[in-house]
Amino acid sequence: MDFQLKFAINEKIFLRNPESSEVGKLMVKKAIDLIYELGFEQFTFKKLAVEINSTEATIYRYFENKHRLLLYILNWYWCYMEFLVTFKLENVTDKKEQLKIIVHLLTHEFAESASRFDYNKKYLNQIVISESSKVYLVKDVAAINKDEVFKPYKDLCAKIADVITSYNPHYKYPRSLSTTLIETSHHQQFFSFNLPKLTDISVENNLNFTSRFIENLLFQVLSY
């Protein structure tokens, strides 16, 4: 079974839907490879154009600027993550088990897909860890937010918050805890690899370090 996942991405993020053409699809796929490789600051439309054997002009017809392209990629990721959460919680009745599955999803790499048209999930993961905060930590976040471009993030957050509330209905900060789990997963993965002194990772405990830290934190916070 070789299937492909598509999500309805907010139309305000792009000028022309990249899903509507081959160059468009290639553009997003290669953007993921290139942002992973260069980092968002060094990534340019010029470099991407060369990579897809096209021109800057063509890319600008799809995306206003590289910030919007990153936003597109992250919207896809948030939708994908919400889909995965829904999918994996299917038929799991134990609330604690549900939360464990969520922590696992947030702290492990996605399974690589077979389809070669698909985005590189390993790269996507790293982009989310290293670059995602750059889409909202900007001066004009309020203006950008008006177009509802963060809705998939808010939806994912709300979904996790629901599971949190069903596990402990008395807990007062389900959404803040939800974003904390998401953001902390990124931070701890980044820190444990790049600035390990900011974490408690060590040679003995480096297996699933972030996962164990987050799970411990989550269940302690939600304990009565």
Add this chain to the structure above:
Amino acid sequence: MDFQLKFAINEKIFLRNPESSEVGKLMVKKAIDLIYELGFEQFTFKKLAVEINSTEATIYRYFENKHRLLLYILNWYWCYMEFLVTFKLENVTDKKEQLKIIVHLLTHEFAESASRFDYNKKYLNQIVISESSKVYLVKDVAAINKDEVFKPYKDLCAKIADVITSYNPHYKYPRSLSTTLIETSHHQQFFSFNLPKLTDISVENNLNFTSRFIENLLFQVLSY
């Protein structure tokens, strides 16, 4: 009593010590104002040069690029924060009280200083919230880290971790929890203001929201 705080900032961060001259000092002070006003992406040395009635060339003699200047500002902040923690915990013996003081420091604006030569603490706070992650979420973080430019952050983290351990010696992740407290303070402050749906802030509970969330999280995590 009008005193000024100075910290020994890692020499590898700058080319020429900005503390050694008037333009240098003005440069850093005005950089804080300008980064606050424009956001780090829109901030340029050209704009800063105009602001201090000098030239780009002069600024480049002090800092290699704007990333280094931001790093300098954050180094100052981390030193300042560690100083404040040390200072405020003085003579406080109750461990729980100590942790409460730390949470308060992480989630509230600094008291504005009287000295007009001092950095604008309100702006500094906002910069830390919105821009601090941009100094380490870069592709060449490993190379940058070699110069020990993140030492003040690690020291602050270690200091808070010590208090955590003294409160609960059995807790296994004091440093990760420490960075989580710091980073989450920033996130929740940013989100509760800009993307409130990612938090549990509301009209009724907006007073010290982040503070209460973090404090609840901390003591739940550290409870037996």
Add this chain to the structure above:
DNA sequence: TTTTAAATGATAGCAATACTATCATAAATA
């Protein structure tokens, strides 16, 4: 005080970035 050294300001210049515009051609649709 004079000499010397160092820091600054003014100016120039350059390659890369972040776009915008035009137009011919190719591809898709009517």
Add this chain to the structure above:
DNA sequence: TATTTATGATAGTATTGCTATCATTTAAAA
């Protein structure tokens, strides 16, 4: 077949992110 639409090729512009030169001002050493 005619017509719309997308692409590629090319050009151009303002800004950014630097580096280099040199005269002048300021500070330190002799």
